[in-house]
Amino acid sequence: MSAPARHLYVHLPFCAHRCGYCDFVTATGRDHLHGAYVDALLRELREEHDGSSLDTIFLGGGTPTYTALPELLRLLRALPSARELTVEANPETVTPELARELRGAGVDRVSLGAQTFQPHLLRVLERQAAPTDVRRAFAHLRDAGFDNLSLDLIYGIPGQTPADLAADLAHAIALGPEHISAYELEAKPGTRFTVAHGVELERQAEQMEDYFERVVAVLTEAGYRWYETANFCRKGKRAEHNLGYWLGHDYLGIGVGAVSTLGQERRRNTPKLARYVEGHYDREIELLDDETRARERVLLGLRLDEPLALGDLRSALDVEGLARAEQLGLAVDRGETLTLTRRGRFLGGAVTAEILA
């Protein structure tokens, strides 16, 4: 048995509305289940964790802050202590009261799903918030004493012009968050969103090709560190919980559809809310041998700006592919460590496929 996980993920699936592009496990119209769900979470936590303190805890969703406040607070107070406790929030749910209560319950980091500041693009994404909600939420959180806030942005939205993107980045920077996540919109096949906007996205693909470069250029210019493929931070403010994933650490995930990776086992709880609330986990289990874990450490580690310590990872590398990547100026192998160059990071997926055995 490996050492117990130092990272805990808690999934809160409830949302006011399911956005078209979202592919997380979410639940709408089930507000009567908030209490029972928190009961189930606490039961699973008791079964899986001895209550000792942790490095990080992350409450993700869904919309965690959509959960009835007393239930959310009951959950927060029952969690073990941790050096970082993050809660995801949608701007429209953040009230001065919520901000205060979260802070009071030990939350020290909030990740705010802004996505964009353009009303017409928020509509395309089916987001509930208005641009002003983001600024207001930000102010409430600051007032409550939060000094570690993260803002999520999405780019590559159907109809988004380069000027729209520049404006979003400027708005985000103006708010001064400690951390920014910027994701390219993924139109996953078969989703309602892709059906509605796939053709438009295809048409815009060429125009949007340099959006990633623009995002990195503007944010680094503003003093943010591009420390992970899609993440930027002020000095010392990396997302510690997520860093755990990228460094290949074990983690415990509880809640409906939550994934844990513990030693040689990765498991996923049932995505069915009713089953979970009744105390069934129906876990889907994937066995990970050492080789697979090593490959994952490479593919995750190469997302970071810091050198990947190779140590025992050599066997997970394709020697010829690595040589090609180096020759093309995309990667640097220093023997002990492996780093992607700036251009290599823009092509991170393809370079990783090249380098991985």
Place this chain on the structure above:
Amino acid sequence: MDQARIRNFSIIAHIDHGKSTLADRILELTEAVSAREMREQVLDTMELERERGITIKAQAVRVTWKGHELNLIDTPGHVDFTYEVSRSLQACEGALLVVDAAQGIEAQTLANAYLAIENGLEIVPVANKIDLPAADPDGTAVEVAELLGDDPAHVLRISAKTGDGVADVLDAIVERVPPPEGDPDAPARALVFDSSYDQYRGVVAFVRVVDGTFSTREGLRTMATDTRFDAEELGVFSPAMAPVEQLAAGEVGYVVTGLKDVSRLRVGDTLTTVRRPAEEAVPGYKDVKPMVFAGLFPTDSDDYPELRDALERLKLNDAALLYEPETSQALGFGFRCGFLGLLHMEIVRERLEREFDLDLLVTAPNVAYRVMKKNGGWIEVHNPAGFPREIEEVEEPYVAASIIVPKEHVGAVMELNNDRRGTFGKLEYLSPERVHLTYELPLAEIVLDYYDQLKSRTRGYASFDYDLAGFKPGHLVRVDVLVGGEPVDALSLIVHRDFAYDRGRLLVDKLREEIPRQMFDIAIQAAVGSRVIARETVKAKRKDVLAKCYGGDISRKRKLLEKQKAGKKRMKQVGAVEVPQEAFLAVLNIGQGQRS
């Protein structure tokens, strides 16, 4: 059997004009085959022949009719096999010229009829399919009689389908076709007009005895290639193989040789005995050389050994098929194969795919070139990749083409032939409606999509035949395709100088569409020597990342990358560039015209 009672004949007909049906009726009528045994078209044995309606391997059947021994020697019916046809005809004294009364004479019939006349055969003209509503037996009779300088009344009118008039055909063979006139006492000589390979008994030669007598277990030798063997068994086809002790002058039959290699017993060679050898061989032997070449590569490189075994097995029965290992950096391990012509190539390819279940990549076919190098000395080149860059002179094979077409399509045919570097020969009217055109054309111009073009420009009415007509100098250049600066050997081609730019442009444009963007700019060029004649660029990707990756989706992201990696491995590597197999396929397809 007394030679005076032997008649050796073959049937000349265009595809679908009823040769096989007539052969079947003859077998039924002479009771060589009982109705129960009768499968339709007994003579065509291979599945493929059946489907395509083409006879590939000649065979011979002995039947009796009114006290006479009749040997029907089947001939292959396509241009690629002209030499084999000529050998089969040489084994006969007469030929039935079968013409579809609803279609009239076709180019192929004409070519083979001329071949028969040149061989001194007595032609018995037959207008077939008179039962069809569209049949014009009188018009056809006039057309045929005109061709032969004969009386239209001599043209038999039959329906092989209903059997009407078939007995008259047999009577006419006995009456009109002369008996063989070999010397029964001279040293034994026999013409090998075909052979086949039997996995237990080795090569079986199909022969026409010209002089003397052959006996079982006698020591034999071939006069051109000096191959020696014992006659393990002699026999005749009736139509099943029936052993006999002796085969005498004038007779047609088979010899079981025990040879394991069909190339040691060539069609057209002469058999004689070791004990009392003949002085002179039967004239007309030629060492047939393949004229059309293409690279055959397994789609899955693991199938290379299967492809090698399959070619080996086909070769057992097909002396004209040549193959040698070829390595292409783009397509991997395969074979450079030589064929008599396009149909031969198609047949081999289809048999490999169908009988041996292989998936193949076939490069654009090219012809054999004779090249004089800068430092002197002629070499023969079968592969564009082997075409020297520094050359003094090039010669390419030409064909004498014969085209029969309704007169309203003459203009279209002339235009096509001009586009294909043809030289006009002559134009003659076969009938008020139908015109016979002759042209000299480079073989290279017809190996692409000539036949399809001819058919489509004449709404299917043209018929076409060709015969090789030697080598002539040509302004030919080698066009190389370079991807990322590296030449792609499989895509090189040899074209006339005037066509180099268009072909190069076409290849480059197609490749640009087919090669996915990669981590660097890729130049795609077509070049003649060091001169680039067309260029396109596949721009480097500017981003290729998995947008986000957290605890819940690591497995999925890992699998995505593994899939991407597997996709890379399936690609063919040209220098640093990864080219999907489909790209080669698409380009090879334009190289072959839009052949269906």
